Amino acid sequence: MRWQTADIDTYQQSQSYVDTVLVPLLSVSLGEEMKNHVAMGEYISLIAMEMEKQFRGRLLQLPPLVYPQNEPREQLLRHAGAWVDELKANGKNHVIWITSDPAWKNDENDLPGLLLWFPHLPIEHMDKKLQQKTMNDQMKEILPQVMKEWQKENGI
Amino acid sequence: MEKNHNVSRRQFLTYALLGTGGFMAAGLIMPMVRFGVDPILQADAEDDMIDVVGVDELTDVPQAFDMEYEQDHGWHVEQVTETVWMFLEGDEVVALSPTCTHLGCTVSWGTDADNPEQFFCPCHFGRFERDGTNVPGTPPTEPLHRYDHEVRDGRVLLGSPSPQL
Numbered sequence: 001m002r003w004q005t006a007d008i009d010t011y012q013q014s015q016s017y018v019d020t021v022l023v024p025l026l027s028v029s030l031g032e033e034m035k036n037h038v039a040m041g042e043y044i045s046l047i048a049m050e051m052e053k054q055f056r057g058r059l060l061q062l063p064p065l066v067y068p069q070n071e072p073r074e075q076l077l078r079h080a081g082a083w084v085d086e087l088k089a090n091g092k093n094h095v096i097w098i099t100s101d102p103a104w105k106n107d108e109n110d111l112p113g114l115l116l117w118f119p120h121l122p123i124e125h126m127d128k129k130l131q132q133k134t135m136n137d138q139m140k141e142i143l144p145q146v147m148k149e150w151q152k153e154n155g156i
Numbered sequence: 157m158e159k160n161h162n163v164s165r166r167q168f169l170t171y172a173l174l175g176t177g178g179f180m181a182a183g184l185i186m187p188m189v190r191f192g193v194d195p196i197l198q199a200d201a202e203d204d205m206i207d208v209v210g211v212d213e214l215t216d217v218p219q220a221f222d223m224e225y226e227q228d229h230g231w232h233v234e235q236v237t238e239t240v241w242m243f244l245e246g247d248e249v250v251a252l253s254p255t256c257t258h259l260g261c262t263v264s265w266g267t268d269a270d271n272p273e274q275f276f277c278p279c280h281f282g283r284f285e286r287d288g289t290n291v292p293g294t295p296p297t298e299p300l301h302r303y304d305h306e307v308r309d310g311r312v313l314l315g316s317p318s319p320q321l
Contacts, residue, residue: 017259054262054278055261057256057277057279058261128235
């Protein structure tokens with residue numbers, strides 16, 4: 001389900017079925033690396049849309065956590081922790097973070113929940129068919145990881 | 157015996173100005189309103205069938221095919237890709253929607269190791285038989301929706317999905 005009023009009505013009627021939250025982690029920089037950050041953001045947003053479609057009835061896609069590239073890591077982790085507190089307080093057991101920003105890989109153990117890191121693919125150069133195929137392949141890889149997360153008794 | 161209608165010069169002018177002015181204003185505003193709500197007023201475009209795949213590519217094992225079309229939202233047109241599960245039942249083409257009838261997740265054929273001959277929804281373990289019938293005791297309460305279809309010149313054309321009940 002998406003962060004939009006129509007879906008939230010469904011969510012509120014079937015809350016007990018929705019135990020998972022999806023949060024894209026998007027870095028922003030206007031410096032030399034700008035184009036790279038834009039491309040990573042686009043790719044992750046596409047993945048988020050596909051995941052929402054695949055797991056619609058069990059997953060609530062939240063707005064992304066957007067941060068400046070240079071934000072100190074401890075501060076970012078604290079911020080992510082505040083999201084987790086909010087989710088836990090509302091009975092959500094699983095949080096899936098998705099990102100292309102390699103910096104998160106070092107923090108994987110400090111970040112509660114499941115972190116899925118994707119090397120960003122240059123989909124802007126692909127035609128529609130290839131894009132679709134790339135996404136489908138990506139979903140096939142994601143599915144077992146999400147299923148594994150769901151098998152955990154206590155998530156976050 | 158004719159009644160004498162006394163319309164003063166002032167009244168006559170007022171009526172005449174209001175009348176013409178109103179007429180002109182309506183002439184200006186109506187097209188604007190019409191322009192603004194145009195897509196709403198247009199009759200629904202004919203529900204066209206979409207060419208998806210050749211019949212010769214279908215087997216009796218369900219396979220996923222992409223169905224691409226443009227969706228008209230009135231003010232903007234969106235390119236949509238939908239997945240459809242298709243197979244042959246004898247000579248008959250069956251096209252099922254992958255949307256789980258429980259809460260809308262995406263189902264796949266044969267992804268549950270314990271039930272390889274069924275459609276499986278990973279979200280809440282909903283299961284469906286090959287023909288789309290929901291397996292009792294799993295969360296879905298109705299069968300997978302089925303697409304209207306038509307075979308023309310060896311191609312399968314699909315319409316829109318509707319409930320099987």
